[in-house]
Amino acid sequence: MSIIISNISSWSIPIIIFIIISYGIIKKEKIYDLFAEGAADGIKTVVKIFPYLLAMLIAINIFRSSGALEILVEALKPISNRFNIPDQVMPLMFLRPLSGSGALSYTDQLLKIYGADSFIGKLASTIQGSTETTFYILAVYFGSIGIKKYRYAITVGLIADLAGFFAAVFICNLLFL
């Protein structure tokens, strides 16, 4: 099973690149220039999120080094033990809907400490990739058109995030453990 998965995963990126550049050439696009143009946008994106990453990394590092994170993780033990989730991953459950850069910074630290290819690394990556910053999206999307009454939107978003979190735990236990 895990051989098939890692095959799919290792083939996926070459196949995606193959399809994109072949389609571009067939359509007679200047693929080399288009690539460079898009790459420049990618760099702009990273530079744009840098101040937020910096702000969040500082806050998270303070929170962690003070021992507050250990207290939080300890308090969540009943849930993490019950569902076989590594303790260190639990804070992501709260951080992810609240702050994209916060969750990204925290995941980065997990990957650095435990290794990107460890079980914790893969689980944190999956959670990071499969849930969204619900409150941010809500604020930006509804804020832009002056919506004040959110109705059931928050409830749906948060339950979906929770479902994504536990689905990630389930699938990672199945595939990577």
Add this chain to the structure above:
Amino acid sequence: MINILWFLLIIIGFIVAAFNGRMDQMSPAIFQAVTDSVDLMIKLLGPMALWLGLMNIAKESKLTDLIARLLRPFIRFIFPDIPKDHPAAAAIILNLTANLLGLGNSATPLGIEAMHELQKINNNSTKASKAMCTLLALNTSSITIIPAMIISLRVANSSNYPAIIITSTIFATAVSTITALILDKFFRVFYN
């Protein structure tokens, strides 16, 4: 919201540090974070540039339009209250395509544009319409095929298999999206 979270993380950290006698570790923690953030940014530059470069080819050669066409019937099913051929449908399709391909930053402006179109059908009310809640449900459950940012982060942390999480991510994101859609259908009927 985010202001309060940031404030709480820092203040609780300082208070706990005072009780734990770890005040001496606060300054190193702060300056470590400052150095780490630059480190992280530099490591993310390459993979993100690669990915958005490829996506620019896909966009300009209209490969993304093919995906958008596949999504059309699905849009009609989950947004029954959008009139046929209304510009809102096109904006929603583009927004979802960007989400599917992990283009979070292009998805947001497209999503806002879709919201503006939906607001026109909503008579400029301050109360969210059902279609708006559905669009939000889709965006917050983040239906994704290629999680570009996290693959970049794994490359940055010298993973041997940066893309290994694609399969697990597709599964988890599918579960959260299906959950969101079922809940949304439920609330459409029972919530007024």
